[in-house]
Amino acid sequence: MSGPNFDDLVDQGLDLEERARLLRVHELLIAAGPPPELPPSLASPPPEPKATLIPLNRGRWRTAGLAAAAALLIAFGAGWLFGNHHGALDVQRTVMMTGAGGAHASLAVLPVDSAGNWPMRMTVSGLPALGHRRTYTLWLTKKGRLQAPCGTFTVGKGTTTVRLNAPYRLSEYSGWVVVQSGTTKPVLKTETV
């Protein structure tokens, strides 16, 4: 797998030792390949497997209490951070999609609004421009089937950036695909390793 040119990523002027260290990371990133995108169904850990209930002694109750307090604190902190950042940097998740002939797309999922909309910014390259009134559609999928449309768009030459929206509970779906509107064959789909 090829990757970006290291010299394009890192400015000149690094000392040799640091440069060698970062170059090694660069090589490892290329060797490792992309981490898989977590499908919405894996967005949260599995529920606790059923287990035998063991009565807690005082020490364990205290531990459990502290853990609950810590979780509450983390949840509060996360909520505070979430509620105080509204900008281009609030990308919740970046999903890579690929297709035939080097076509690819980056889908930046932005924070959900109070009504349950997940705004998304999609940058698409390499898809052919379609004829008059023909469009592409982004779909959420489940078990390999198109389930919920997230908007239509057209593309031009080069890179196209569009804003789309998913007014759904993302955790109920397993991936995204792009199809030509009115068809079911994906031209772009969520990248896997």
Place this chain on the structure above:
Amino acid sequence: MDVALRLPLPPPSRTASIPRVTFERATDGELLTLVGTGDRAAFEELYRRFARPVLGLALRRLGDRGRAEDATQEAFASVWRSARSFDPSRGSGAPWLYAVARNAIVDGLRRTPEPVVEPPDTASDEAGAPEQAEASWVSWRVHRALEVLPEHERPMIALAYWGGLSQSEIAEFLQIPLGTVKTRTRSALARLADALEGELE
């Protein structure tokens, strides 16, 4: 009428040897130890760090995304069940998790074997088992290390390495200055170098 009960307070526990640390700064081993005590919040942090590496491992081994997702769920259920057996004196958390996840994936494979296919006529160019194991381990470590990146640095790496975007395209996509992209990319690489120290030797 209120009745005040005067009971002797229990002495401080001598067995609580695990310091309460912020989960984000806790090592994988500390989290595993907490998970072993039934700490759900620690389990969730562990999941945040390792969900992608486990799914990546399952995809490499199983090939099929649906089965890999099931195997990932099973691997974490297995982590939850067996975390009490983790012994921090015998090594760090990541190799232990790797072993538990790999075993869960292999067990899942035994339960639902891959469909039988005709053997190919020509020799495979695929790497042999040791090379595959080495590649899986490197991917595991790198994907785990990516989870240490702050939210504002992770997209720089993802878009540059796997999105095929140049630095100026990333700036345009994220609507931030090019200089910021360069600074964050370098910072992310340095952070990864720190996290992957063992791999760099």
